[in-house]
Amino acid sequence: MRIVVAHNRYREAQPSGENTMVDSEIGQLTAAGVEVLPFIRSSDEIPSMPKSAKALLPISPIYAPRAQQDLSRLLTEHRPDVLHLHNPYPLLSPWVVRTAHRHGVPVVQTVHNYRQVCSSGIYFRDGVICQDCKGRALAVPSIVHRCYRDSRAQSALMAATLAVHRGTWRSVDRFIALTSAIADHLTDYGIPAERIVVKPNAVPDPGAPTPLGDGFLYLARLTPEKGLDLLLDAWRRHPVGSLGTLRVAGDGELRPLVEAAAAERADVVYLGQLDRAGVRAAVEASAVVIAASMWHDVLPTVIIEALASGRPVLGTALGGIPYLVGADVAHEPAGTGPAAVASAVAGHAPPPAGPPAVPAGLLGGTAGWVVPPDPAALAAALPVARAGAALLSAPARLRYEQTFHPDVVLKRHLAIYASLTRAN
Template sequence: MNILIIHNYYQVRGGEDAVVENEKKMLEDRGHLVYTFFIHSKEIKEYRFTDKLLLLPRIVYNEKILKKIKKNIAGKKIDIVHIHNIWPLVSPSVFFLFNKLNIPYLQTIHNYRYLTANALLYKDDVRPPGNRLVIKRRKYNCYKSSWILTFMYWLTARLVRFSQVINKGCGGLQVLNHFGYSVHSQIFNPDSLYIRGNFLPISIVNLMGKRPKGDYYLFIGRLSGEKGIETLFKAFKALETESVLKIAGTGPLSEKLRSQYEADISIEFVGFVSGTKKNNMIAAAKALIIPSEWHEVFPITLLEANFCFTPVIASRIGGLPDMIIENKTGLLFESGDELDLKNKLQWCEENPELLKQMGDASRKYAEKHFGEEENYEHLIMIYKKLISRFKGLSK
């Protein structure tokens, strides 16, 4: 199969960038011919004055990028296009292009940008039944403190939604979990949506093994309000334990939290960690804690914990319940409820052997559901469905 992958890299490297690179290698390793059109947002810093003036309208529709893509694929047989991030340089113009060229395409939705300009969906933005969207009004500068960029991103999302360019064309959208399906099916045709999560490459999984457990719990992530970090601190401080809480990461609350808790011997701030050090720290933890108070999409750290034989204690929000079998591979608590989290931690303290069994079960679950081979087969199935569906419509 000949595949074109399109992705707009972020100025600061993020998880989406790694997902794109892993998928590219996965496809190439299995004999597919993969073409790429990658562009980096950091290029904006080198723009000439005229290009900077044109940047804002190009966020919505970028004719210059279309010309580059046409040149890139000229003379090549493309079976399907896989699109990832389109903001800010690729723009929705690619959807119109491939509709015109009659080439089927799939976009992976990695966040909630089609719902809100800052791409974050908070707890109060969704209500039962059926995860009904009741998105609260955002600040006019909620994206990078810029009202202009916030408006342009909002406008771009509205163009895709209300033009129905994907529904009316030969495209599809991939969401990462059932929660993503439930919210995006409220703004897109459900028939255009496919569910497929992320994976960890075999090369990375092979480096992850079982290690003796230390006497600590672990949080890895951005130190910010929506991550539920303050709820975690309150719950842990109410816990009767000799265990330590290790905090790996940085963010806007770093200074505040350090000033409050750094003198506390039960809490250890280790800063940003990555690579082997990160894997070893996860593998030796009693449990990884994900106390988010926004609708997490598909945190890779949860997969990493599972493959390291480490159970996860996570808030019952967003895509997290999709990734955990409650009381078997991990524990769930009500988001923002420090007492519920404290009780789950207390259970861990009182049941160390059962906690280790959860870690073993989480590894087996990850091998079955978050491995490379299973993910590859699922992706190819989606590609074939899209290609077949388009051929049926074009007859």
């Protein structure tokens, strides 16, 4: 099988889980014997482009002529089975879908955000969830509010791009939705359900979980949409030390908030930006990982890393978080839902004591809990999560093994390609 993987890499100065996952998928596919032809551009190339190329940048999200020429040559020479598209902006353009179809090559796209509708891609503006552009022929609110790169001109270009390529996106042969929330987003956009497959990302298996630590870990960009201020508000509603330690890792514009909290309370520790070894150590030192997103977060990788290490997750009931912790199983394969996980765990572990009382608004999943993005609700959930961590440790690891392990995800990935090659 021969696959073209098309992706516009985000700037290296801007940490990107999407870049990491594309690289990881290419490695997994290659190791499985798939011939991968990378068709990669990088936004880091823009400053060094010649003036003639820079002159075309304003139209490149709509139509990137150089990219189409290069892709046409690649498709003609190698005749791949499938083109797999990730991010097309700004140097590839969604036009690559049309170019692939002109050459008779089916297209798969992994949907990493909401940019079919939202210029910023995250449905979040001025500290709150915003879906003002849903259902509009032209995303005028995004222009008014300068949602793309804080520029009215660039926002107007992106709004035009989304309007021009509405038909392009609807012609994609198969969409990979990372969670059920993305599947619902695509269905709402008008994509038939039979062309959507839910396939999450995978993370490497860290091995058998270590015994639970104590307290909580929050690992994310320290930006408003990730909910750091929500978490700190909830944490302050408990006496110092009553919940163990809150460890916070990451960096960003809200760093002063966590530094102030750490100076104020002995049970808040700021770890700064961590490397892979540091992340592993922080996860192992904790009992529960928190994902306090204030936006419809698509797929916070830290949740999958937590489950792989047998750490349950307390998250907000937004975006893909309920799916990840097993609180939304409508789109999952048979044998991976709550009943299956509970049965499997019961088969090799003694029956646990009953779970602690669950406060109003908190929903339990197979591998954690979700709660409305409200300080009082999160505060009420914190002691429940701490008390129930041991109960959900084994189910958290089992959910990883059944749903997010590289072997499982790769099998589903290859099946998506195979369904399109059989159809052709």
